[in-house]
Amino acid sequence: MKSELEKRIFEIVKERSKEGGVIQSELWSILGVDNREGSKAVLSLVRKGLIRREQVVYKGRKTYRLIYSPEVREKLSLKVNLNPVMEIPCFTCRELYRCGLGYYNPYKCNLLSRYISLNAESGGS
Ligand code: SF4
Known part of the structure; x- marks a missing residue:
């Protein structure tokens, strides 16, 4: 992962995997980042296949739920191994x-x- 922000996002999404992921707008509050900065890091993680996102309506607004992708992590660890x-x-x-x-x-x-x-x-x- 490139940036410290990406690492923090990935760890939070992974921790929340048992809860079905984390709502993107909540994540910005947790991390204290704005939507633009956070979205850029999230898209980078999605492109790398480390997380995926699903569009949801949360508190009446469209946002995304970020979900950990263990199947991709397994593929990556196979490459490393x-x-x-x-x-x-x-x-x-x-x-x-x-x-x-x-x-x-x-x-x-x-x-x-x-x-x-x-x-x-x-x-x-
Ligand atoms: S066993 Fe030894 S000699 Fe034979 S190919 Fe491997 S490294 Fe070379």
Whole structure:
């Protein structure tokens, strides 16, 4: 997330997820920001898929209910969790195409063994 305001909005929306989200106009009061500044940050979060908004009528006025999007968060964390895979030494190894066919052997490779033991210790993350 880019700005501090976006982070604060995201945390509040996430906290209120059990209540079905938060009314946008209430959010401005909580944060002490004006509609223009707050809307810009909310739209940025919506574009990133971190929250979604639904139009509602609240106290007789049209506004939005901001809702946490855990399904998008899961997709994002999946993307992040793929990064350690790219650190496997075989992906950048010059011997990849002849590994296991003679001199180079994955069962005895120091680079691969070190990678596996480091990731086993850290739980793979
Ligand atoms: S096991 Fe070792 S030698 Fe074989 S491709 Fe991976 S890093 Fe290279």
